[in-house]
Amino acid sequence: MTTYTISIFTNNxxxxxxxxxxxxxxxxxxxxxxxxxxxxxxGVSRFTISLRHESREAIEKxxxxxxxxxxxxxxxxxxxDEIVYNETALFKxxxxxxxxxxxxxxxxxxxxxxxxxxxxxxxxxxxxxxGDEIMQFYQYIKGYGILEFVRSGRIAVGKTEKGLxxxxxxxxxxxxx
Amino acid sequence: MAHQPQTAAxxxxxxxxxxxxxxxxxxxxxxxxxxxxxxxxxxxxxIMPTYDALFGYMDRLHHILVRHEQGAGxxxxxxxxxxxxxxxxxxxxGPGATNLVTPITDALLDSTPMVCIVGQVYSRLLGTDAFQxxxxxxxxxxxxxxxxxxxxxxxxxxxxxxAFYIAQTGRPGPVLLDFxxxxxxxxxxxxxxxxxxxxxxSYRPRRVPKxxxxxxxxxxxxRAKRPFLLAGHGILIAKAEEELKxxxxxxxxxxxxxxxxxxxxxxxxPNYVGWLGxxxxxxxxxxxxxxxxxxxxxxxxxxxxxxxLNTYAKQAKVxxxxxxxxxxxxxxxxxxxxxxxxxxxxxALLPLVxxxxxxxxxxxxxxxxxxxxxxxxxxTIHHTGHEIKMGEVVSMLSDKTKGEAITVSDVGQHQxxxxxxxxxxxxxxIVTSGGAGTMGFAVPAAFxxxxxxxxxxxxxxxxxxxxxxxxxxxxxxxxxxxxxKIIILNNNFLGxxxxxxxxxxxxxxxxxxxxxxxxxxxxxxFGVNGHKVSxxxxxxxxxxxxxxxxxxxxxxxxxxxxxxxFPMVPAGAxxxxxxxx
Ligand SMILES: Cc1ncc(C[n+]2csc(CCOP(=O)(O)OP(=O)(O)O)c2C)c(N)n1
Ligand SMILES: [Mg+2]
Numbered sequence: 001m002t003t004y005t006i007s008i009f010t011n012n013x014x015x016x017x018x019x020x021x022x023x024x025x026x027x028x029x030x031x032x033x034x035x036x037x038x039x040x041x042x043g044v045s046r047f048t049i050s051l052r053h054e055s056r057e058a059i060e061k062x063x064x065x066x067x068x069x070x071x072x073x074x075x076x077x078x079x080x081d082e083i084v085y086n087e088t089a090l091f092k093x094x095x096x097x098x099x100x101x102x103x104x105x106x107x108x109x110x111x112x113x114x115x116x117x118x119x120x121x122x123x124x125x126x127x128x129x130x131g132d133e134i135m136q137f138y139q140y141i142k143g144y145g146i147l148e149f150v151r152s153g154r155i156a157v158g159k160t161e162k163g164l165x166x167x168x169x170x171x172x173x174x175x176x177x
Numbered sequence: 178m179a180h181q182p183q184t185a186a187x188x189x190x191x192x193x194x195x196x197x198x199x200x201x202x203x204x205x206x207x208x209x210x211x212x213x214x215x216x217x218x219x220x221x222x223x224i225m226p227t228y229d230a231l232f233g234y235m236d237r238l239h240h241i242l243v244r245h246e247q248g249a250g251x252x253x254x255x256x257x258x259x260x261x262x263x264x265x266x267x268x269x270x271g272p273g274a275t276n277l278v279t280p281i282t283d284a285l286l287d288s289t290p291m292v293c294i295v296g297q298v299y300s301r302l303l304g305t306d307a308f309q310x311x312x313x314x315x316x317x318x319x320x321x322x323x324x325x326x327x328x329x330x331x332x333x334x335x336x337x338x339x340a341f342y343i344a345q346t347g348r349p350g351p352v353l354l355d356f357x358x359x360x361x362x363x364x365x366x367x368x369x370x371x372x373x374x375x376x377x378x379s380y381r382p383r384r385v386p387k388x389x390x391x392x393x394x395x396x397x398x399x400r401a402k403r404p405f406l407l408a409g410h411g412i413l414i415a416k417a418e419e420e421l422k423x424x425x426x427x428x429x430x431x432x433x434x435x436x437x438x439x440x441x442x443x444x445x446x447p448n449y450v451g452w453l454g455x456x457x458x459x460x461x462x463x464x465x466x467x468x469x470x471x472x473x474x475x476x477x478x479x480x481x482x483x484x485x486l487n488t489y490a491k492q493a494k495v496x497x498x499x500x501x502x503x504x505x506x507x508x509x510x511x512x513x514x515x516x517x518x519x520x521x522x523x524x525a526l527l528p529l530v531x532x533x534x535x536x537x538x539x540x541x542x543x544x545x546x547x548x549x550x551x552x553x554x555x556x557t558i559h560h561t562g563h564e565i566k567m568g569e570v571v572s573m574l575s576d577k578t579k580g581e582a583i584t585v586s587d588v589g590q591h592q593x594x595x596x597x598x599x600x601x602x603x604x605x606x607i608v609t610s611g612g613a614g615t616m617g618f619a620v621p622a623a624f625x626x627x628x629x630x631x632x633x634x635x636x637x638x639x640x641x642x643x644x645x646x647x648x649x650x651x652x653x654x655x656x657x658x659x660x661x662k663i664i665i666l667n668n669n670f671l672g673x674x675x676x677x678x679x680x681x682x683x684x685x686x687x688x689x690x691x692x693x694x695x696x697x698x699x700x701x702x703f704g705v706n707g708h709k710v711s712x713x714x715x716x717x718x719x720x721x722x723x724x725x726x727x728x729x730x731x732x733x734x735x736x737x738x739x740x741x742x743f744p745m746v747p748a749g750a751x752x753x754x755x756x757x758x
Contacts, residue, residue: 011379014326015314022319057506064503070323070343070380 001052003032003080004059005156007164008047008066009073012038016071020047023065029053033087033153041165044073050085050154076164078156085156089134090116091125091141092148102144111137122147198369200330201230201361204294207337208238210371213265215239215256215628217249221269223309224296226361231267241628241657244649246273248621250280251647254289255625258608259583259633261416263290263344264625270296271309274355275316279615281351282320286612287437288410290349292340293321300328300359313355322350327360334371342374347382348501349414382500386517386525394496394513395529397470403538404430405461405468405493407453407482410437410611411475411500417520418442418604421474424523429534431542433461435476437611440601444580450542454482455746456593460545462744462752465490467541474498475519478508479612488751498522552757553743558598564737565713567591567666570720571598574636574664577720582634583608583626587619587643590672593742595638605630617646620663624650627659634662634724641667641693648699654729655704662723663707663731665696668738676741681748700731707731 010016017036024031035048053059059077066075091113095102102123107113113127127137134151158164198206204227208216216238220228231240243249246268253264268277274295284291298307314326323343325336340352398404412421418441425432425448432448434441436457442449451458453465465471471493476482483489486508494512497505498519505514515522557568571594574582580602586595586609601607608626610618623637644665654661671689678686700707707730710719716734723732746755 015318015324018315018318026319061503061507064505064507068501068503070377073379 001054002056003050003052005078005080005083005085005154006047006049006051006059006063006066007076007078007156007158008049009039009075009164010045010047010069011071011073012043012045013071016045016069017047019069019071020066023062023069027058027062027065029058029062035153035155039165040163044165048153048155074164076158078158083156083158085130085154086128087131087134087152087154088126088128089137089149089151091127091138091146092122093125093141094122094145094147096121100144102141106140111140113137197365197367199226199230199362199364200327200333200356201227202233203330203333203365203369204337204356204361205230205234205238206369207334207371208265209234210373211337211341212262213238215241216265216267217241217243217252217256217625218267219243219246219249219269219273221273221296221309223270223298223358224267224273224356224361226358227267227294227296227356240267241624241653243621244652245647246276247279247617248647248650248653250277250291250293251283251615251618251621252625252628252653253291253293254280254284254287254618255585255608255622256629257284257290257349257625258622258629259605259626260629261290261414261605263292263341263349264629266291266293268293268295269309270298270313271311273309274311274313278316278320279613281317281353283610283613283615283618284351285320285322287610288349288414289351290344291351292337292344293351293353295353295355296361297326297355297357300357303357313353317353320351321353324353324355326355326357328357329360330363330365331367332360333365334369335374338372338374339377342377343380347380383502383516384500384518384521386515386522388525390513390515391522391525391529394472394498394515395526397494397496397513398428398430398472398526399531401470402535403468404428404470404472404535405464406430406432406472406474407435407476408432408438408441408474409435409476411498411519412438412441413605415475415500415519415521417475417518417523420520420523420527422446424527424530427527427532428530429532429539430472431535431539433458435479435482435611436596436609437607438476439596440604440606443602444600445602450539451546452596454479455484455748456597456742456744458546459549459744459755459757460542462746462755463545464541466492466751466753468493470494470496472496472498473509474523475500477501477504480508483508484746484750484752484754488753549744549757562737565711565716565734566740567594567668567736568598569713570664570666570716570734570736571595571638573717573720575599577724578634578636582606582636583630584636584638585609585619585623585626586638587640588614588616588673589640589643590668590676590740590742591638591640591666593673594666616640616643619643620647620650621653623661623663624654624657624659627661635660637661637663639663639665640672641665641669641696642671642691644696645691645693651700651703651705651731659729660727661729662726663700663729664723665731665733666736667693667696667733668736668740669693670738672740673742675739679739679741696733697731705729705731707733709733709735711735
């Protein structure tokens, strides 16, 4: 099994997510994570989809099918070493009065994680990193009692010189000037 | 009263007071701007404002009222297949729209341009389970090339322009517009104006091939000793018949067609060797596994063509010429792909390929053709047994019409027989459901084709089973007076399924026999003339009567009940394993 990351640039139209997932469903390819956001270019959305599969050929076919969708501008498929990627996780950890106190130093320095909210008897810690790093932190913190845990999909940028939107056909202005 | 000179100020005032058109009327104007002449449709609540607008445009937009929305869809397909222009289907929301699901699926699989305009509830009611609301966008997303929901009148011109552009360019296909009652009824906020869509940033099909790809392919072709060309529907879509002919004649390469590619080359052309696939000809199937270069043009290596992929043309270098890049390497690994429009690609290849003849290689096709002719064709068309064989009928029809008719066949044994025994002389002469194999396709597609090609003889060839799936369209044919001819090759069986049960399920005939109606009486009930023939002596005269009849006509031919279609590549077997009996 290899992890692939697929970046899909699309027009920002209603229902497009549906059209994209149909291609995955028909080919019985499971989506591991999915993140959608608007890009630096106005009206252009970016889908980042990660998945695991044993056949590169199947993923190449998938990419070609995705490119066929009328509102899709471009699709790029990547292996892990071709991208810089990250995920974010939030951990709600209990800190009851008189209970075990959390060690902020270890959390900050060893795990690169940050407390982003202090409740009366809990804290919310944000941890960004690769899936593995997040799971390492999970293992560390779980002894304290995790009340809630949520993890985002993968986001990724290519290691090429140019930004991916540079490869898109010219449309509209820049959303973020 | 003296005419008042018009000042700029009062002209502006007048223009501002002139009401703008409603969304429904904008649709009429947009369709006219696209050159649409005919709409196949069926009214209902959610599309009534559009039908009301249509009332005022009756003289310019011909509307054919079908008997079931499936008929509207297939008719639009038939129209599109013979004209190359998108067929238009207009239906209401909910059940009207869901009745279009089969034709849309069919059009997607067979790359047929079609614009479906579907009524929808008021915008404010969307998602509330309102009366006759169905999630048509959701239902049709997997089966449309593109779809769009219109919630305001202002969106109409641009959406229609995009719809026709997308349906008709690249690899053609069905598009759907979900037209809310709100968008139909409200007035545009600005005067109507229409601009045809000529390009889209997110959709840019390549027409002209990359020269490097063409060169690589030409080099392979020039070194080939046993090259073989497979011509698909893409030839007809691209109108590349002349280029195909020139290419075949220059290179001496034998040409076979797919089911839908049939009629792309004259059946009597010396390079034509027959058709491919499960019930295709002997030589083309067997020699697919003996050629050294396989040039596939505008086709997609459907499993009905390839049989078992693991044993398909493994010895050959495959050149795949195709407008849809997603088809490259999808089923068959390509040595040299050329992405582009079939016409442009063949035009680019032609000057780069060398003149050749390949007489020995072509003689091999002749050898197989002779065997097939002796074992199957001759014994069928000169059959002397008591019962009439389907092949006799089609062969006689082909002679009588000189291969000039448009045949619209349904799905089953008769379809394969119609393809085998009709010798097509003109392009765009076969209209049939290939990818989806939709029973009930023929009758509505036939009158759609007749509308699109009013000067040609259109003949539907149906089975007794499939005919009954859209029999109600006889009413449409009668009402419109379209001179469509319908032949029912009646074997009193769901013959194709019966054949499989006989050959692969141990003769266990499970629900394949029907009690059929008196087809001629049914036709007459609808106001369509016809008669039934059961003896060979009367067959020729019966066909003449049908062909010479001024108006629609139904001919039922009672055929041998348990005739099997051969040759046949058993499902999942290699094309080399084709059986003659
Ligand atoms: C809508 C639909 N339902 C079922 C089938 C499966 N099917 C394929 S051929 C066939 C039999 C067709 O019978 P008939 O129309 O009498 O033609 P014949 O094969 O006898 O010539 C059936 C049931 C189909 N292709 N389409
Ligand atoms: Mg039958």
